[in-house]
Amino acid sequence: MRFAVYLPPAAEKGPVPVLWFLAGLTCTAETFTIKAGAQRVAAEQGLALVMPDTSPRDTGLAGATGDWEFGEGAGFYLDATEAPWNERFRMYSYVVDELPRLVSGRFPLDMGRQGIFGHSMGGHGALVVALRNPGRYRSLSAFAPIVAPASVPWGQKAFPRYLGADRSTWARYDATCLVEEGARFDGTILVDQGEADGFLLDQLQPQRFEAACEEAGQALDLRMHPGYDHGYYFIQTFIEDHLRHHAKALIP
Numbered sequence: 001m002r003f004a005v006y007l008p009p010a011a012e013k014g015p016v017p018v019l020w021f022l023a024g025l026t027c028t029a030e031t032f033t034i035k036a037g038a039q040r041v042a043a044e045q046g047l048a049l050v051m052p053d054t055s056p057r058d059t060g061l062a063g064a065t066g067d068w069e070f071g072e073g074a075g076f077y078l079d080a081t082e083a084p085w086n087e088r089f090r091m092y093s094y095v096v097d098e099l100p101r102l103v104s105g106r107f108p109l110d111m112g113r114q115g116i117f118g119h120s121m122g123g124h125g126a127l128v129v130a131l132r133n134p135g136r137y138r139s140l141s142a143f144a145p146i147v148a149p150a151s152v153p154w155g156q157k158a159f160p161r162y163l164g165a166d167r168s169t170w171a172r173y174d175a176t177c178l179v180e181e182g183a184r185f186d187g188t189i190l191v192d193q194g195e196a197d198g199f200l201l202d203q204l205q206p207q208r209f210e211a212a213c214e215e216a217g218q219a220l221d222l223r224m225h226p227g228y229d230h231g232y233y234f235i236q237t238f239i240e241d242h243l244r245h246h247a248k249a250l251i252p
Contacts, residue, residue: 003052147176
């Protein structure tokens with residue numbers, strides 16, 4: 001596993017808040033690092049960025065490569081329970097437990113001030129991780145997240161292979177289901193979605209999450225943007241808004 005870390009100048013004086021970014025399908029630890037243009041604002045705000053890969057690599061498992069929607073590059077930020085994937089594909093535990101333990105002892109990070117965000121599959125991961133770990137993260141946002149993977153083709157393709165046929169286990173990794181079942185984030189969730197996103201209608205369906213949040217009283221700021229697609233020009237345009245959203249919660 002590879003991951004990227006950006007430290008702002010403020011880290012030279014002591015521990016700084018840490019913001020985790022989870023990337024989308026086909027991405028690596030380099031994608032957001034290179035394409036998002038996040039470092040300038042992170043430097044201004046005094047935020048560290050930690051950017052893990054989207055899955056284990058070089059697993060040697062049959063079927064782990066060759067399909068961009070499943071396997072390497074498509075870990076879906078869950079802990080697989082089905083063989084052979086349960087041996088290596090444990091991205092939920094990696095993000096929540098293993099990686100924080102690793103970086104907290106090696107970088108000047110204030111682990112009492114954490115935020116999390118992501119894009120697409122990574123937006124799904126950020127929402128699920130934050131909702132399942134109340135109090136761990138002070139801020140939460142997402143770009144074009146997969147908000148209801150149990151109900152859309154991407155999740156319906158990956159979840160049976162990772163988690164088995166029992167759909168009740170899928171709900172633990174579905175942000176809409178989690179909110180419907182009582183999970184809450186203590187703060188406003190920021191979500192940006194492009195209206196020209198080719199995956200909007202079939203795979204993303206933010207209205208599902210919006211309806212669940214409205215019914216549950218979960219604060220959500222869903223912003224729809226005409227003309228924007230699923231790519232990194234979209235992220236570049238609104239990355240400053242997201243980093244400032246996180247900074248408000250992470251920096252006194």
